[in-house]
Amino acid sequence: MNQLRLALVPGEPAGVGPELCVRLVQSARTHRLTAFGDPETLQAAAHALDLPLRLVAPEDDQGRASELALHAIPNAVGVAFGRPDPANARAVIDALETAANGCLGGDFHGLVTGPVHKAVINQGGIAYTGTTELLATQARCSVVMMLANETMRVALATTHLPLRDVADAITPGALVATLRTLHAALRSDFGIERPCIAVLGLNPHAGEAGHLGQEEIEVIEPVLASLRSEGMVLEGPLPADTAFLPARLRHYDALLAMYHDQGLPVLKFSGFERAVNITLGLPYPRVAVDHGTALDLAGKGSADPSSLIAAMATCARMARARSAIMAR
Incomplete structure (x- = not known):
């Protein structure tokens, strides 16, 4: 260059x-x-x-x-x-x-x-x-919004939507496109050859095996299984309340939150002053x-x-x- x-x-x-x-x-x-x-x-x-x-x-x-x-x-x-x-x-x-x-x-x-x-x-x-x-x-x-600081990178499956509209917006096609963009950007923009992405569930406890919602079973898990077969390293769907524990964060190159306030409050609490907003794609x-x-x-x-x-x-x-x- x-x-x-x-x-x-x-x-x-x-x-x-x-x-x-x-x-x-x-x-x-x-x-x-x-x-x-x-x-x-x-x-x-x-x-x-x-x-x-x-x-x-x-x-x-x-x-x-x-x-x-x-x-x-x-x-x-x-x-x-x-x-x-x-x-x-x-x-x-x-x-x-x-x-x-x-x-x-x-x-x-x-x-x-x-x-x-x-x-x-x-x-x-x-x-x-x-x-x-x-x-x-x-x-x-098409782009993906990701916020990052010195502690973590958090991308969003949906951005500025009312909470009641979020579940309908998480479709297999949209989730595949978001994960492909995130995976490609971690490789091209951050030099991570084989990134590990943690994918959060939509519902509490990632749906609790269907007892707290079906989105994990019907949408998120099939998408992750399909992309894993292509070689992507994807963890999840994970309960959001424990995915950000320091012991877990060390293993992830990025996290994908299903909606804005699921992931960004944690990131901003961990270091708001040095956080940045990145447009992937x-x-x-x-x-x-x-x-x-x-x-x-x-x-x-x-x-x-x-x-x-x-x-x-x-x-x-x-x-x-x-x-x-x-x-x-």
Whole structure:
């Protein structure tokens, strides 16, 4: 691989994203990094933090401390930290789509994204359910959401669904597709030759042999048996209340939770500050922070940059892992 090139999108300009980007670049980097966003907002964030920031053209990026290459995408109106304006929704989406197009075109090896305010985007007249969905639509592929920290990786069979809809969404076809994507990503993006995936049951005690639900017997177990015959290493379906015990976690490269609040509260409790949100299945690595826009903290200098720093490091590792496999 030539020098690693990553794209960075700060996200909602009135939130903490811009100032986290400023903190991110206070140290020198070995890779090239280009931000997609509004120059005035980034400079205002640096001023609020009383930190130096020099914006340069992407071709002039040398990875120096306090220096950030910028592909300028101006906001429609000025930004007041803590007070998002729907008029800037188009600029946020343009930044995401332009950076992702650069990844699809080979200009960048990966994409790191800051927090986006879904309600403000929709108030701006743009139908938006999330950046994961936007990037999947743009790349025309199916994706899987996975959150990770230093302790565990947790992928989701379903994401943002009402609890009463979850069971109907866990079909054999959907579960097979999710596990294939997860398995392939652990190999290509994390360099794990033969990953072991723990698959959680849907019901308490993984259905208790059918006494607490039939989904394990009718859907999950047949899918796991079929994929094991192809060589995948799959444990489960496991009761969710014991699958996260440290003694068990040591044996798993990832866990697949059946729904959002089955797995993510455990992950966030184990290390929220350094957790990241990874989109599996895209043609390029994409890693996001695992927190919101934190409007109440914006511009005050107290927002923790740990998740963005972890997202950048994770994206770089994933990009290098992909490159190493392609070079074989």
